[in-house]
Amino acid sequence: MPIVKYITTDQLLVWVNALIAAQTVYGVQAKEQRFAYDALADAADLRLDFDVTILPPKKFFQPLVETIMKFHVDGHYESVTSEEPFIIFGVHPYDVVAIAQMDEVFRANYADTHYLSRRERATIVACDIQNASPSMFAACMGTATVEDGFDILLTKIGDGYVVDVRTAKGEALLVALGDAPDADAGTLARREQFWDDARRFLNKYLLKCKPTDLPALLEDQYEHAIWEHNAGLCYSCGSCNMVCPTCYCFDVQDEVDWTLEKGTRVRKWDSCMLRDFATVAGGHNFRRRREERYRHRFYRKGQYLWQRMGQIACVGCGRCTTACTAKIANPVELYNTLMEG
Amino acid sequence: MTESTASQDIYLPMPATIEESKLLTAVDRFFRIRLSSGAELGHMPGQFVEVSVAGIGEAPISLSSSPDTTGVFELVVRKIGRVTDALHALPQGSPVGIRGPFGTTFPVAEALKGQDILVITGGIGLVPVRSAIQYMLNRREDYGEMAILYGTRTPADRLFTDEIEDWRARENVTYLETVDRGDEGWTGNVGVITTLLPKVEVSPVSTRVIICGPPIMYKFVIAALAARGIPLEHIYVSLERRMKCGVGKCGHCQINGYYTCLDGPVFNYAQLSDVPEAI
Ligand SMILES: Cc1cc2nc3c(=O)[nH]c(=O)nc-3n(C[C@H](O)[C@H](O)[C@H](O)COP(=O)(O)OP(=O)(O)OC[C@H]3O[C@@H](n4cnc5c(N)ncnc54)[C@H](O)[C@@H]3O)c2cc1C
Ligand code: SF4
Ligand code: SF4
Ligand code: FES
Numbered sequence: 038m039p040i041v042k043y044i045t046t047d048q049l050l051v052w053v054n055a056l057i058a059a060q061t062v063y064g065v066q067a068k069e070q071r072f073a074y075d076a077l078a079d080a081a082d083l084r085l086d087f088d089v090t091i092l093p094p095k096k097f098f099q100p101l102v103e104t105i106m107k108f109h110v111d112g113h114y115e116s117v118t119s120e121e122p123f124i125i126f127g128v129h130p131y132d133v134v135a136i137a138q139m140d141e142v143f144r145a146n147y148a149d150t151h152y153l154s155r156r157e158r159a160t161i162v163a164c165d166i167q168n169a170s171p172s173m174f175a176a177c178m179g180t181a182t183v184e185d186g187f188d189i190l191l192t193k194i195g196d197g198y199v200v201d202v203r204t205a206k207g208e209a210l211l212v213a214l215g216d217a218p219d220a221d222a223g224t225l226a227r228r229e230q231f232w233d234d235a236r237r238f239l240n241k242y243l244l245k246c247k248p249t250d251l252p253a254l255l256e257d258q259y260e261h262a263i264w265e266h267n268a269g270l271c272y273s274c275g276s277c278n279m280v281c282p283t284c285y286c287f288d289v290q291d292e293v294d295w296t297l298e299k300g301t302r303v304r305k306w307d308s309c310m311l312r313d314f315a316t317v318a319g320g321h322n323f324r325r326r327r328e329e330r331y332r333h334r335f336y337r338k339g340q341y342l343w344q345r346m347g348q349i350a351c352v353g354c355g356r357c358t359t360a361c362t363a364k365i366a367n368p369v370e371l372y373n374t375l376m377e378g
Numbered sequence: 379m380t381e382s383t384a385s386q387d388i389y390l391p392m393p394a395t396i397e398e399s400k401l402l403t404a405v406d407r408f409f410r411i412r413l414s415s416g417a418e419l420g421h422m423p424g425q426f427v428e429v430s431v432a433g434i435g436e437a438p439i440s441l442s443s444s445p446d447t448t449g450v451f452e453l454v455v456r457k458i459g460r461v462t463d464a465l466h467a468l469p470q471g472s473p474v475g476i477r478g479p480f481g482t483t484f485p486v487a488e489a490l491k492g493q494d495i496l497v498i499t500g501g502i503g504l505v506p507v508r509s510a511i512q513y514m515l516n517r518r519e520d521y522g523e524m525a526i527l528y529g530t531r532t533p534a535d536r537l538f539t540d541e542i543e544d545w546r547a548r549e550n551v552t553y554l555e556t557v558d559r560g561d562e563g564w565t566g567n568v569g570v571i572t573t574l575l576p577k578v579e580v581s582p583v584s585t586r587v588i589i590c591g592p593p594i595m596y597k598f599v600i601a602a603l604a605a606r607g608i609p610l611e612h613i614y615v616s617l618e619r620r621m622k623c624g625v626g627k628c629g630h631c632q633i634n635g636y637y638t639c640l641d642g643p644v645f646n647y648a649q650l651s652d653v654p655e656a657i
Contacts, residue, residue: 105389108432112473116387146640147388147625259654286629289389289622293433300433302389307622309629317620318459321593323633323655333632341635 040202040211043220049191049198053080055213056124063097064126065090074125085127085191085198089170089354093132093282094125095139098155104301105151108291117301118151122158124210130235131173131180131352133163133187135282138348142285145346151304160206163187165231166239172355174242174369180352181239182232194227241355242369245376248349251339258375259332267365268328275308277334277357277366283342283350284308309333335371388625391430391475397450399470402537406502407466408442409453413476419451421479423486423510424616424644428624429453429465430475437461438621438639440506441479444513454505454537480624482644484510484588484614493586494522496578498599500529500571500591504537506616506643507590511545518550525552525578529571529591533557533564552578571595575602582607590616596657600647613647617656 044052056062057077064077065087072087074094108114128136136156143152163183166175175181183190188207192199199220202208220228246254278284288307293300308314310330315323324330342350351368358367365371398410413419419427421441430436437459443452457466468474484490484507495514499507514521526545530536536555545553554574556567567574571591580587585608589599596615603613619638622628631638633655636645650656 106387108475110432112393112432112475114391114393114430114432114475116390118387143627145626147627148386149625149627150387151389285627287622287627289436289628291433291435297433304628307628307630309632314630315620315632317618318462323619329655336634337632341632344635 040200040208041220041225042200042202042211042214042217043194043197043224044200044214044217045197048214048217050080052214053077053083053126056126056210059213061121061123062126063123074127077126083126085164085193086167087127088166088168089129089173089356089359091356092280093135093354093356094128095135095282095285097123097125097159098136098139098152099285099287099306102303102305103151104303105289106302108300108302110293110298110300114302116150118154119158120154122160124160124162126162126164128161128163128187129166129175129354130163130183131175131178131354132282133161133183134180135352135354136161137186138283138346138350138352139285141346141348160210161187161189162207162210163190165190165192166235167193169239169241170355170359172241172358172367173353174240174244174355175353176236176239177242177244177369178248178349178351178353179236181235192228192231194224194231199224199228242358242367244369245373248351251349251372252343254372254375255336255340259336261375263371263374264328264332267371268326268331270363270365271310271327271331272363273310273312273327273330274362275310276360276362278308278310279306280356280360282352282354282356283338286314309337331365335368338368339372389477389623391428391436391477394474394476396468396470396472396474399468402454403535405457406537407455407457409455409465410450411453411474411476412450418445418448419476419479421445421451421509422483423513424483424506425479425481426506426624426643427451427453427476427478427480428621429455429461430477431461431464431468432473432475434464435461436475436477436622437465438480438624440509440616440643442505442508444509444516446513446516454502456502477624480639482642484616484644486510486513490514490586491520492522494581494584495524496580496585496587497524497526498571498575498587498589498591498595499527500595501531501535502537503591503595503616504528507588508538508541510588515545515548515551522584523552523579524550525554527571527574527578528553528555529557529574529595530555531558533561533566554578570598572598572602575599575606580606580608582609582612585612587613588616589613593618593657600657609648610651611646611648615645615647615650615657616643617645618643
């Protein structure tokens, strides 16, 4: 039987504080006018009414800078993998979808133990969207609500939260909650209504086609004038990649410590919009022109990853749109323009 | 993660030793490498390894020996940047890290069997192709006619000059070469690689072509082959891209929707005919 509880906001605070006392909890907190994930010290800092976080939760599974091994210059290498269990509190449905997509990327062909070990150690407490972010189009992308991919889902109904527990990891967190009543039929009906509304209304921009139409749309648009036009405004800053929950490209570097004998191999977020992303030794750049890089990003999201794994690599969070100072990263505007032909 | 999972780390190099290192040209160095475990690498022609120099980094390098050479494998590295400079500077007996083998192979054991073989290669492109040539010469009766065309910028850039003499001397192989610019001692062909093409017989039915060379070479060679009726699906190319992982994760090696490290480096050219970033 699934466990679906209903708790008051006060109970939520007590519960989260109990969790914080026992293990590392990352939660959404206010950062000046915006929101970000950070280690929670007090449940009172948790802001489940957030609209969107600046960076997506991918940073917990693929850190910005991640040590993947230690080495000695005599040629000895040793893997470094993460051991620490943690909880992420407050993951919106579109980010849950993005995490599931990243799981598949890092599992496919060659399983990436660095990503997967962090992922296995995480308990994800998802949270339905209470406030829409400025550029979102999650309803268009079918990511305004989720069926699975989380351990617990919280939905604000009335003055409390429905706590929907789906996994053993989720159940383990319930111990700290203590007694709470099951959600009654009326509350569950209100949640259904809430989800229906979310699936219809959580859009600030409207994509004029189904997401699954994008691969076919892109089939004929490789030479469209919009690539060159928009790329003329692009700073090649890579911000659109950095904030995107479904961008995962990385660079790998060796860092030697002060002894000059030992060091670490680290991987760092990289960006296909940066000039030298495809440059090889000797100087040849396979995507030299800005428009080639700009186009690549949208093809990768709308077609290439679809061809490989049957998923559109955009979940409609709108972070790229907000992050882009040139105002050219909005996927909805771009794809709608292509549809006009 | 448990110990056993950590040992399956796809980024963890296997320890290995440089048994032999010698210069082939001013910038190209030959390496014979042995895995410390004593295991065979287990590659096929066309594949590559990621070579690590601890503290400097990793570089993808093609396997140049055929799998028939056991116990060790051979690489040729052009000195052109951080990792390749460091490899050139390592004395014999030095440790290196190896990951792989990765990527697709020239189909020497499948589609190329029983067919006439035409190998067209330029510069350092001979490095991966040598593995396929050695493999096929060791099983010469499995293939039909065999021709090898090799182009370099100058005579001093030619790799494996001893082995080339062996190919030239063989009755059952047509070996032709050219240089862009000759020097005093050079009595052979001068001109780009496409000038050699009219000198070999090709058949739209039975010829299978392997091409590996600098990016500029492909367009001209493929156009010349197409003009002689060779269907695209009879052409195999090996492509190079920036690589950071070799295992389909880092995104650097993408050619439109393909990953060079997983779907390549060897592609059947028919796969690439509507892939604008390929050639
Ligand atoms: C499948 C494949 C097979 C190759 N086979 C050979 C070979 O047999 N012999 C040989 O000499 N060279 C080969 N190369 C090219 C070789 O990998 C590069 O010359 C080498 O990576 C340059 O590294 P560097 O640190 O010396 O140069 P830097 O310019 O200092 O490189 C910095 C980083 O850029 C990346 N990079 C730069 N150039 C390339 C490149 N051409 N390909 C991939 N990544 C690159 C690497 O990740 C490297 O760490 C091959 C490349 C590929 C993709
Ligand atoms: S492309 Fe933009 S809207 Fe789509 S998932 Fe990435 S950041 Fe969000
Ligand atoms: S599209 Fe915008 S955010 Fe992305 S690289 Fe260009 S200027 Fe930067
Ligand atoms: S080299 Fe990293 S994806 Fe191919």
